[in-house]
Structures are given as structure tokens and as C-alpha cells.
Amino acid sequence: MLYRVEGIVIRSMDYGEGNKIITLCTETSGKIGVLVRGAKKIKSRHAAMTQLFTYGEYVFFRQNGGLGTLNAGELIDAHAALREDLFLAAYASYACELxxxxxxxxxxxxxxxxxxxACLEGLSAGKDPQIVIHLFEMKILQAAGYGPSFEACISCGRTDDLLVVSPRLGGKLCRSCRHHDPAALQISPGTFKLLSLFEKMDLRRLGNIEVKEATKQELKTVMRHFMDMQLGLRLKSRQFLDQLDKYEI
Structure with a gap:
């Protein structure tokens, strides 16, 4: 059966001497693997369609839900700038692997x-990459069914001014329920405000916002705890991103 979909390349790997297998995230068909014959050859007309972060229209033949075979493709946005900048490439790679x-x-x-x-467009547009990625992480948690709640206590539903969040329980704790998780994190008002904003915001609505460095560091710590506790993924791209962060000025 012939398929025509818009997709973003989230993984690309060599296959044989001249071929590649790409994994597409599509809007209508989920995650799909597609074989691109001759993609590694110098004169390949499909080579550009196999680059990581590429957004395009893909036409491929697929039978019985297996691996597809690319027939044709048209670039919509190559996101070349993301591949040319080491830091942006690291953030975008993390988003795709996640x-x-x-x-x-x-x-x-x-x-x-x-x-x-929206994540890749935000990174390409020069928005703060750390803010873009943490908002994307929040959306991934929500889409996977592990989205945290910050509006009221995750245990009893009461609201108070205690700024304590529990990555293990999945959200805010009030004074009466803090004992349910001794490892819960006390956070600053700025970080709590961002988390509450991220909970409700669609990534497509993110503008250019300035966040204090101390708040961003605390936000990174909190989101790292949520991601590790709720998803428990070990990602090579995150390890590389952590290494790069040590050298970023």
C-alpha cells in the first residue's frame, strides 16, 4: 500500500553499503520506519530526506505494517541550522531520542x-534552548500519561502556598501531605511559576522569555527528577548534552 505522510526524521541509520533506514514521527500514522535505497550515494536524490531533524513529505510503499520503502520525498524544512550548531544539534537530538x-x-x-x-522550530528560531527543551519534556510526560500537576496538592487536592513538588508522586504537595514524600523538592517561586505555566502551555505558543540563570538551573534539576522518576530512560543524547553544558559559556 502506498502512503503519503508529513514526517520528521527522529532517527537515521546506515543499512548495507548504500542505504539508510529512517524513523519518522508523523502526524497521522505514528512512528514509522522507512528504508531509503541509495541514500548514502553522492548523487542520491533522497539523501537530504534522511538527515536528522528533516521535516518533509514522504511517499513510501508499506505492506502488512512492516518497514516502508521510500518512493519519493519533498523537503518542507531541512532544519539545517540545527545540524550546523553543536549545542542546538545536541538539544534537538535529545528531543528526537526522547x-x-x-x-x-x-x-x-x-x-x-x-x-x-514546535520544539525544532523554537530551537531554530533562537529561543532559549533550555526552556524549549524543558517545556518539551513536560509535553512528553503529559502525552505518555505521566504529566505532573501543580495547581493543587497531588495527594489531597488542597491549595496552599507551600512550594514543594514530588517527582515520585507527580506534582505539588501541601503542608499536611509533605510527609508522604520526604524526598520532595523545595523550589523557588520563579521555578514553580514556570512549572505551572509549562503544565498548561502548548509548545506552539512559547514566545521569547528571559529566565534567570539560577531559576534555569533549578528548573533543570526538577525536570531531571521528574523525567528519571516517571520515565526512567537512559538516553545517550542527554549524556552528551550534560557534557556540553559544562563548557557552555
Whole structure:
């Protein structure tokens, strides 16, 4: 059966002497693997369609839900700037690997696709990459069914001014319920405000916002705890990103 889909390349690997297999995140068909014959050859007309972060229209033949074979393709946005900048490439690679490891092959939903598309566009547009990525992480948690709640106590539903969040329980704790998680994190008002904003905001609505460095560091710590506790993924791209962060000025 012939398929025509818009997709973003979230993984690309060599296959044989001249071929590549790409994994696409699509809006209508979930996550799909596609074989691109001759993609490694110098004169290949499909080579550009196999580059990581590429957004395009892909036409491929697929039978019985297996690996597709590319027939034709048209670039919509190559996101070349992301591959040319080491730091942006690291952030974008993390976003793609995170979605790849979280999204199952049989899962279909436009939310995954639209949020990844917005993430890559935000990085390309020069928005703060750390803020973009943490918001994307929040959307991934929500799409996977582990979205934290910050509006009221996750245990009893009461609201108070205690700024304590529990990555293990999945959200805010009030004074009466803090004992349920001794490892819960006390955070600053600025970080709590961002987390509350991220909970409700679609990544497509993110503008250019300035966040204090101390707040960003605390936000990174909190989101790292949520991601590790709720998803427990070990990603090579995150390890590389952590190494780069040590040298970023």
C-alpha cells in the first residue's frame, strides 16, 4: 500500500553499503520506519530526506505494517541550522531520542508530532534552548500519561502556598501531605511559576522569555527528577548534552 505522510526524521541509520533506514514521527500514522535505497550515494536524490531533524513529505510503499520503502520525498524544512550548531544539534537530538524512546510504534496522535515540530522550530528560531527543551519534556510526560500537576496538592487536592513538588508522586504537595514524600523538592517561586505555566502551555505558543540563570538551573534539576522518576530512560543524547553544558559559556 502506498502512503503519503508529513514526517520528521527522529532517527537515521546506515543499512548495507548504500542505504539508510529512517524513523519518522508523523502526524497521522505514528512512528514509522522507512528504508531509503541509495541514500548514502553522492548523487542520491533522497539523501537530504534522511538527515536528522528533516521535516518533509514522504511517499513510501508499506505492506502488512512492516518497514516502508521510500518512493519519493519533498523537503518542507531541512532544519539545517540545527545540524550546523553543536549545542542546538545536541538539544534537538535529545528531543528526537526522547520522543523515539517514549512513543511506541503503534501509537498514533498528532500531539506528539505537533510538539516535536514546535520544539525544532523554537530551537531554530533562537529561543532559549533550555526552556524549549524543558517545556518539551513536560509535553512528553503529559502525552505518555505521566504529566505532573501543580495547581493543587497531588495527594489531597488542597491549595496552599507551600512550594514543594514530588517527582515520585507527580506534582505539588501541601503542608499536611509533605510527609508522604520526604524526598520532595523545595523550589523557588520563579521555578514553580514556570512549572505551572509549562503544565498548561502548548509548545506552539512559547514566545521569547528571559529566565534567570539560577531559576534555569533549578528548573533543570526538577525536570531531571521528574523525567528519571516517571520515565526512567537512559538516553545517550542527554549524556552528551550534560557534557556540553559544562563548557557552555
Amino acid at each position: 520522543l523515539d524512546k517514549t512513543l511506541q510504534d503503534e501509537e498514533v496522535g498528532s500531539f506528539w508530532f505537533t510538539q516535536l515540530k
